[in-house]
Amino acid sequence: MSLPSTVRLERTTPRTARITFANPPANLVIPESVVTLLKIVKDLENDPDIQVVVFDSELPDFFVNHYDGAAAADLPQPEHEDDTPVWTDMVLRLSKAPFISVAAIRGRTRGAGNELALACDLRYASREKAFFGQPEVGIGIVPGGGGAERLPRSVGRDRALEAILTSVDYDADVAERWGWVTRTLPDAELDAFVDATVARLASFDRQALATAKAMVNRATLPPDADLVAAFGEFANTLTQPGFAARAVGLGALVAEKGLDVEYQLGEYVGLVNETL
Template identity: 65%
Template sequence: MSIRFTRTSPQVATIAFATGPVNLVTAETASQLAAVVEELENDSQLQVLVFESDIPDFFLNHFDLAHLADFPAPQDGVHAWTDISLTLSRAPYISVGKIRGRTRGGGNELALSFDLRYASLEKAFFGQPEVGTAVVPGGGGTERLPRLIGRDRALEAVLTSRDYDAATAEQWGWVTRAIPDAELDSFVDTIVERLAAFDRAALATAKRMVNRAVLPPDADLVTAYEEFLHTTTLPGYLARAASPAPTGEQALRLEYDLGEFLGLAALRRAAAAE
């Protein structure tokens, strides 16, 4: 299983990501998450949905691009990853991310659709690495991130493909709060307990009212995924995809320091072309 779903009470449920070793977003992740989120649409009691990870050092990583063709087919013109984020943004329950580890690409874009994001100060890192691999964000990074951190910071994050630590993410507004790791569980538990004790209709109505002011248009998110898919057909990406992919320990080390690796790799390619 790529995700673990737990119902701790009628009001509270948890989804944990569990695709070892680095929590890539796979076709199975997308399919299983879409099924759970769809089922919860008809849940009349749920008030808080918590997202966390069972994989140390990785909350939810980027797409498994090598197997992109296996991802669920679009329904009514909307791809599954886009539909999941749209559903979460508008669901009557409150989605809460308890983020430890690296959160990049499609994983970061999913986190951006959560209502609240609490990050481990020491262990959470965020990034949009797509441009560094010759594609573009397709899951809402270019639509949601500028609304949170501003145009120039969003451009820096997207164009440089760097990793950002939790302290910077909090300062910029990328996350709700960065909490010392030893306090993260208890802090989120307190928030969840408080929300679960409130009136469900009031929570849902307040969320809907705030949404009117800040959510990007659905059509922009749908278009973004199509633009992402298009870039996977262009020469820049195809040339990189044709190169031998690292394996084993080398691949694992790359995922730990992906933001730094992408910058160094680009500089090496530029130097070789001179």
């Protein structure tokens, strides 16, 4: 019997769809998530009726979290030398798709999850429950899915450097003030606001939406080659001794502290480095 997918697609109306993440207990991204998400995005970008796609989570404390380090060796690799890496292919397609992508962020979103959110066109976050981060450098690797390419375009060079180099978590108030998200809303109002925005966009002309998005893309998206290069740099750091030592330390903390490490990852990353 096959296990249920960590990524679920629901066609909510003829013009809208919802992609929901569910990988308890912390919504870590695993190889199955990456492969399934790419297939879903490919299918939706070729759907002539879809205008708006919402990304959300089944877990209230985690939107989409970082990649599961224990599954790093199983990360999907390009079949041929010139092929685009699977995760990179997915985020590139998502940012250029003819539909409008909306992230409804409630809970922690870090690493790959934050890179997915940054690839979405609109990001709406719970003011009380959303947290953001790029923790890679703190554990001896680098962002590989577009974080270093997209975040500076949203928050500026110095703020992106702070977020990526310090590997700390940022709350929704800071994220909104910096431009990391489109806007924050009280948690009780988030779903209604997203639903209203989706319904409004779905009522518009599809071609006008897609063309306007393409026009903004021309002015704002990083070159595809930069994201491809970033994945290669990320993959290389996975083989370095700096990552190996920190992975052992973080694993020991997980064994001791359990799920609290995922709730307070920014703090625990700092503790790992203090012991080296």
